[in-house]
Amino acid sequence: MPAKPSRHLSKTNLLNARSQNLLKALINCYVEEGVPVGSKTLAESAGLKISTATIRNVMAGLDSMGLVSAPHTSAGRVPTNLGFRMYVDSMLEFSPIESAIEGRLKEQLNADQDKDTLINIANNxxxxxxxxxxxxxxxxxxQLNLRRIEFLPLPDKKILAILVVNERDVQNRIIHVDKDHTQDELVKISNYLNQHFMGQDIFQIRALLMKELHSARSQVDKLMAAAVDLADQALKPDEEGEAYRLQGQANLIRFNSEADNASQLQQLFQIFQNKRDMLGLLDRCIQADDMQVFIGSEAGIDGLEEFSVISAPYGGKENTLGVLAVIGPTRMEYSKVISAVDITARFLSLALGAAE
Known part of the structure; x- marks a missing residue:
């Protein structure tokens, strides 16, 4: 069972049992159906022997507290983000994760894979x-210590550099060169680099090679010059600094009708593309060091008003490596999504710990 996400201030203590039951029933109905919930439907769902007039009075009270709203005068009511917040903080009921899902996570998140592969699998x-x-x-x-480097020729004056760093992590980089190199030349270059620099930090290797090239340029043969050039490109840091990866954005298209209009989804995709705001939110999740649930405007990002973010850290107890999260509409099955995020983070942490 996942730990309860960090709580926010709520108005639960201001509601009597009947109001809480009806709010919970309304949210469950709305999550399942996605349409405003009327008094008759609510009475049947809550299992309470009360009149629809009484339900309307309770709904009016919840409306005045900002927990529900009526999109149209004649329609039923829908929960507000504040109503969802109260639901998440005090009304969630967790069930054990489905055995099939747990088995799938156990099977695919195993320590026989490198860190980058495990991260991609977990997100997928x-x-x-x-x-x-x-x-x-x-x-x-x-620190990234070089264990092995290999080069493979590609068409159009390109070379694939394959780096193995820190025992298991594999990095592939495309290098652009001025002239084509034969496979034999590339083997000699990789042998030279592996023989002289295995186990050293890749950025220090690059600095050493560049220093050697500049200090004795006239004495360096063509193969050595080529080795320095290829190593310079293969070992340089990623200027973009990839910080997070996204998967399944297309899944959100099916929720398009639940946002005010298509512009809500367009705003979200713009946030994904610009990255700065999302990085700030994810950094807050890392600093919190426990499960987090941001509902609508709680995320502090314009464009996320109709969406929720649920995150959990992964890594060791004393060494948080990062966070994984789900982004979806505020109308989601919070108990199931929170459980999925929690167990995925735990299995990823176990696999990464065993792989080290």
């Missing part, structure tokens, strides 16, 4: 299980 699984967008931050790179 979470998006697929929840049918929403998955996002995962990447561990901040510490």
């Amino acid at each position: 699984l979470l998006s697929d299980i929840t049918q929403m967008a998955g996002v995962i931050t990447l561990p901040k790179s510490g």
